[in-house]
Amino acid sequence: MFTGIIAAIGKIEVVQAKGGDLRLQVSTQQLDLADVKLGDSVAINGVCLTVVDISGATLSFDVSRESLDRTSLGAVQTGSEVNLEKALAVGDRLGGHFVSGHVDGLGTVISRQESARSVQFRFEVPTGLERYIAEKGSICIDGTSLTVNNVADNWFEVNIIPHTMQETIMSNYQVGTKVNLEVDLIARYLERLLPQQDAGITHETLLRNGFIK
Numbered sequence: 088m089f090t091g092i093i094a095a096i097g098k099i100e101v102v103q104a105k106g107g108d109l110r111l112q113v114s115t116q117q118l119d120l121a122d123v124k125l126g127d128s129v130a131i132n133g134v135c136l137t138v139v140d141i142s143g144a145t146l147s148f149d150v151s152r153e154s155l156d157r158t159s160l161g162a163v164q165t166g167s168e169v170n171l172e173k174a175l176a177v178g179d180r181l182g183g184h185f186v187s188g189h190v191d192g193l194g195t196v197i198s199r200q201e202s203a204r205s206v207q208f209r210f211e212v213p214t215g216l217e218r219y220i221a222e223k224g225s226i227c228i229d230g231t232s233l234t235v236n237n238v239a240d241n242w243f244e245v246n247i248i249p250h251t252m253q254e255t256i257m258s259n260y261q262v263g264t265k266v267n268l269e270v271d272l273i274a275r276y277l278e279r280l281l282p283q284q285d286a287g288i289t290h291e292t293l294l295r296n297g298f299i300k
Contacts, residue, residue, distance in 0.1 A: 088174060088185060088187060089130050089135070089172050089174060089175055089185075089186040089187070089188055089230070090172070090182055090183040090184070090185070090186060091172070091183030091186045091225075091227050091231055091232020091233075092182045092183045092232060093170045093171065093172055093230060093231055093254055093255045094118055094119070094171055094172050095115060095116050095117045095171045096116060096117075096168050096170065096255065096256060097113045097114055097115050097116055097118065097170075098113070098114045098116065098166065098168055098169070099111060099112070099113055099114075099163050099164065099167040099168075099169060100145060100165065102164060102165055107152060108149065108150055108151050108152050108155060109149070109150045109155060109161075110139070110147055110150070111131070111136075111160070111163070112145055113131065113145065113169065113171070114144060114145050115144050115145065116144070116171075118144075118171050118173070120141070120144065120146075122173075123138060123146070123173065124138070124141070125138055125139065125141065126138060127173070128174040128188070129171060129172070129174070130172040130173075130186070130188045130230045131160065131170070132158070132159060132160065132170050132230055133158075133170065133186070133188065133227055133228070133229050133230030133231070133267040134158050134160055134190055134230075134267060135187070135188025135189065136148040136149075136150065136154075137149070154190075157192075157193075158190045158193070158267050159229075159266065159267050168256045168259060169256065170229050170231060170255050170256055171230075172230055184232050184271065186227045186272075187269065187272060188230075188269075189269065190267045190268065190269055191216055191268055191269050191270050192212065192216045192268050193213065193265050193266065193267065193268065194210040194211060194213075194228070194265070194268045195210065195263065195264070195265055195266070196208055196210060196262050196263060196264040196266065197209050197210065197242060198262065199260060199261065199262060202246055204248070204249055205247055205249070206247045206252060206257075207244055207247075208244065208245055208247060208257070209242055209243070209244045210243055210268075211242050212242065212268065214241065216268065216270065217238070217240065217241050217243075219270035219274040220235055220238050220243050220274075221238065221274070222235055222236070223235060223236075224274070225271045226245070226268065226269075226270065226271070227268065227269035227270075228245070228257075228267070229255070229256060229257075229266050229267050231255050
């Protein structure tokens with residue numbers, strides 16, 4: 088489990104093909120590794136991966152075929168910058184929102200424009216994913232917890248303040264950039280728990296499934 092608060096920007100040092108999938112060696116830059124050990128989880132651009140080797144400030148991760156097919160990690164190259172976050176520890180401050188590190192789909196930057204001191208990005212989302220995205224709701228983009236400012240049809244917008252631009256890889260985004268998207272956990276499970284029928288969501292339905300008291 089993660090929070091979507093990026094701890095450091097890392098850099099891909101080695102991309103090694105191994106038996107049909109990949110091993111990534113990532114220079115962790117300013118990430119504190121004092122409490123990181125083999126088998127721990129670290130989010131790389133919002134993808135939960137397991138540490139398989141530690142060499143100084145470099146961590147190695149095996150990336151399965153499933154993750155390569157469903158996320159942007161299959162496109163990373165030596166020198167690519169990535170967002171890094173260690174798994175949430177009990178007692179840590181929750182500064183963003185609950186993030187699982189399981190990517191729901193790939194989004195695409197379709198516009199980038201200045202908005203006062205912020206930058207406004209518009210992202211196109213895969214068909215079917217848009218129903219989980221709500222105005223003023225939470226969205227995770229490449230591991231970064233953000234608030235949706237506007238949503239319509241198959242796109243949504245976020246405004247990125249200077250601090251977030253500096254502390255994440257979002258400053259590298261251009262029109263056409265592919266990003267990992269994880270929708271809010273509540274939205275995902277709400278649909279699964281509610282009856283699949285045309286009657287829609289009622290007060291009784293929410294009460295019965297524990298969303299209200």
